[in-house]
Amino acid sequence: MELMEAVKFSRLLVPLLFTVLIADSVNGIGVNWGTQATHPLPASTVVKMLKDNGIQKVKLFDADATILDALKKSGIQVMVGIPNDMLYTLANSVEAAEKWVSKNVSTHVSSGGVDIRYVAVGNEPFLSTYNGTFQATTLPALQNIQSALIKSGLSSQVKVTVPLNADVYQSSSDKPSDGNFRSDIHDLMLQIVKFLSDNGAPFTVNIYPFISLYNDPSFPVDYAFFNGYQTPINDNGRQYENVFDANYDTLVWALQKNGFGNLPIIVGEIGWPTDGDKNANNQYAQRFNQGFMSRYIAGRGTPMRPGPMDAYLFSLIDEDNKSIQPGNFERHWGLFYYDGTPKYQLNLGTRSNGLVGASGVHYLAKKWCILNPSANLNNDQVAPSVDYACQNADCTSLGYGTSCGNLDARGNISYAFNSYFQVNDQIDSACKFPGLSVVTDRDPSTGDCKFKIMIQTDSARLRKPVGLLLFAFLFFTILYNLRF
Numbered sequence: 001m002e003l004m005e006a007v008k009f010s011r012l013l014v015p016l017l018f019t020v021l022i023a024d025s026v027n028g029i030g031v032n033w034g035t036q037a038t039h040p041l042p043a044s045t046v047v048k049m050l051k052d053n054g055i056q057k058v059k060l061f062d063a064d065a066t067i068l069d070a071l072k073k074s075g076i077q078v079m080v081g082i083p084n085d086m087l088y089t090l091a092n093s094v095e096a097a098e099k100w101v102s103k104n105v106s107t108h109v110s111s112g113g114v115d116i117r118y119v120a121v122g123n124e125p126f127l128s129t130y131n132g133t134f135q136a137t138t139l140p141a142l143q144n145i146q147s148a149l150i151k152s153g154l155s156s157q158v159k160v161t162v163p164l165n166a167d168v169y170q171s172s173s174d175k176p177s178d179g180n181f182r183s184d185i186h187d188l189m190l191q192i193v194k195f196l197s198d199n200g201a202p203f204t205v206n207i208y209p210f211i212s213l214y215n216d217p218s219f220p221v222d223y224a225f226f227n228g229y230q231t232p233i234n235d236n237g238r239q240y241e242n243v244f245d246a247n248y249d250t251l252v253w254a255l256q257k258n259g260f261g262n263l264p265i266i267v268g269e270i271g272w273p274t275d276g277d278k279n280a281n282n283q284y285a286q287r288f289n290q291g292f293m294s295r296y297i298a299g300r301g302t303p304m305r306p307g308p309m310d311a312y313l314f315s316l317i318d319e320d321n322k323s324i325q326p327g328n329f330e331r332h333w334g335l336f337y338y339d340g341t342p343k344y345q346l347n348l349g350t351r352s353n354g355l356v357g358a359s360g361v362h363y364l365a366k367k368w369c370i371l372n373p374s375a376n377l378n379n380d381q382v383a384p385s386v387d388y389a390c391q392n393a394d395c396t397s398l399g400y401g402t403s404c405g406n407l408d409a410r411g412n413i414s415y416a417f418n419s420y421f422q423v424n425d426q427i428d429s430a431c432k433f434p435g436l437s438v439v440t441d442r443d444p445s446t447g448d449c450k451f452k453i454m455i456q457t458d459s460a461r462l463r464k465p466v467g468l469l470l471f472a473f474l475f476f477t478i479l480y481n482l483r484f
C-alpha cells in the first residue's frame with residue numbers, strides 16, 4: 001500500500017519536477033519597459049500588467065527609483081540600464097561607479113528585494129550614428145561598474161553586460177559563417193567580449209528584422225518573418241529561412257572565430273512596430289512576434305545555437321515622446337498602446353488566452369480638438385499651427401501607409417490639433433489655434449485611425465504654462481507676418 005502510494009506520488013511528482021525544470025531551462029520571456037512617454041502609466045499599474053501576463057523579466061533603460069520600488073517583491077527579474085550619457089563619468093571615476101551601484105543596485109536589492117540580475121552598461125553605445133562618441137568610455141565604465149559590484153558583494157548575483165546593436169558585427173556575404181566584428185571596433189569588441197567572458201557575463205544584442213526591411217526596399221519581406229520564405233540560404237548545410245537566425249548566428253560565428261564560441265547571448269531587444277511606416281502595422285507585428293514567441297516557447301534556437309534562448313521583447317508600451325530621428329515608427333513598438341490596451345493577440349506561453357490589458361486606467365474627458373469645419377484651409381495660420389502642434393505632440397500616425405494615412409487635408413489638421421490638445425491634458429488654451437480650432441464631444445476617429453483621448457497622470461496638473469507657450473508662439477508668428 002505504502003509502495004503504491006509512493007509510486008502514485010512519484011508519478012505525480014516526476015512530471016511536476018520535469019515541468020519545473022523545463023520552465024526554468026526554457027526562459028520566460030522578458031520585456032523592455034521604456035518610459036519616454038508624455039503620459040506614462042503608473043509604475044504599479046505596469047507591474048500588475050507584467051504579472052497578469054506572466055512576464056518574469058524586465059529591462060529598464062535607467063535606474064528609475066519609482067519603477068524599482070514598484071518592482072519590489074514582485075518576483076520579476078530586472079536588468080537595470082545605465083544611459084550612455086553617464087558612461088563618461090563612470091569611466092573616469094571609480095567613486096562615481098561605486099556610488100551608482102550603491103544607490104541604484106545595492107539599496108534596491110537589500111531594502112526589500114528588487115530582484116536585480118543584470119546591469120546594462122550603456123545602450124547601443126557603438127551605433128554607427130554615434131560616430132564613436134562612446135568608444136573610449138564604454139569598456140572602462142563596464143570595468144568600474146564590475147569592480148563596484150564586486151566590492152558591494154553582489155557580483156555573483158548581478159552580472160554586467162552591454163546591450164549592443166547588431167551593427168557591431170557584419171558578414172561579408174549573406175552567410176553567417178562569414179561573420180566577424182565590425183572592422184573599426186574589432187579590437188575593442190574583443191576586449192569587451194573577453195571581459196564579459198572572464199566575469200561570467202553575457203553578450204547582449206538587439207536584433208531588428210524590421211529595420212532590415214525599412215532600410216532596404218528590395219529586402220525580401222518574408223525573410224524578415226519566421227514563416228513563408230521560400231528560398232532558404234544554405235550556409236554549409238545550415239539552412240536559414242529568416243534574417244533573425246542569420247543575424248544571430250553571424251554573432252555566434254564572430255564570437256567563435258575569436259575564441260569565445262560559448263559566451264552566453266541575450267537578445268536585449270526584439271520586436272516590430274505597429275505604426276509610422278508602411279511595414280509597421282498590427283498584422284505584421286503579430287506575425288513577427290508570434291513567430292518569434294512560438295519558437296521561444298518551444299525552446300528552439302538557431303542553427304548554430306539550437307537550444308533555448310533568452311530574450312526581451314521590444315517593447316511593452318508605446319512611448320509618444322521618443323525621438324523620431326530613427327523614423328516615425330519609433331513611437332509605436334509597444335505590445336500595448338499608451339493606455340495599456342493590447343494591440344493584438346499574442347501567446348507568450350505564460351497563459352492560455354492572449355494579452356491582458358492594464359486595469360484601473362483613468363482617461364481624460366471624452367472631448368477632442370479639431371479643425372473648425374467652417375475654417376478656410378487657405379488661412380495662412382494653418383501651416384504654422386500644424387507644424388507647432390506636431391513638433392510638440394505626436395503626428396507619427398499620419399503619412400503614407402500609417403493608421404491615419406487615409407485622412408484628407410482637414411482630417412490631418414484635426415489630428416494634429418487633437419494630439420496637441422491631448423498631450424496638454426485638454427486644457428482650454430491648447431485648443432486655441434487662431435480661428436481654426438474647436439472642441440467637440442463627437443469622436444473624430446474613423447476605421448483604424450484613432451483620435452486619442454489622453455490618460456490622467458499625476459503630473460498632469462503641474463504642466464499649465466503650455467497654453468501660454470502656444471499663445472506666445474502664435475503671437476510672434478502673427479507679428480512676424482504683419483511685419484513682412
Ligand SMILES: *[C@@H]1O[C@H](CO)[C@@H](O)[C@H](O)[C@H]1NC(C)=O
Pocket residue numbers: 036037038039321
Ligand atoms: C519629452 O522629451 C523632451 C526632449 O527629450 C523633454 O525635454 C521633455 O521633458 C519630455 N516631455 C515629457 C512630458 O516627458
Ligand SMILES: *[C@@H]1O[C@H](CO)[C@@H](O)[C@H](O)[C@H]1NC(C)=O
Pocket residue numbers: 062063064082083096099100101103104
Ligand atoms: C542612479 O540612476 C539614476 C537614473 O539613471 C541617475 O540619475 C543617478 O545619477 C544615479 N545615481 C548615482 C548615485 O549615480
Ligand SMILES: *[C@@H]1O[C@H](CO)[C@@H](O)[C@H](O)[C@H]1NC(C)=O
Pocket residue numbers: 129130131
Ligand atoms: C556624426 O557625424 C555626422 C557626419 O559627420 C553628423 O551629421 C552627425 O551629426 C554626427 N552625429 C553625432 C551623434 O555626433
Ligand SMILES: *[C@@H]1O[C@H](CO)[C@@H](O)[C@H](O)[C@H]1NC(C)=O
Pocket residue numbers: 398399400407408409412
Ligand atoms: C497628411 O499629413 C501627412 C503627414 O504630414 C502628409 O504626408 C499627407 O500628404 C497629408 N495628407 C493630406 C491629404 O494633406
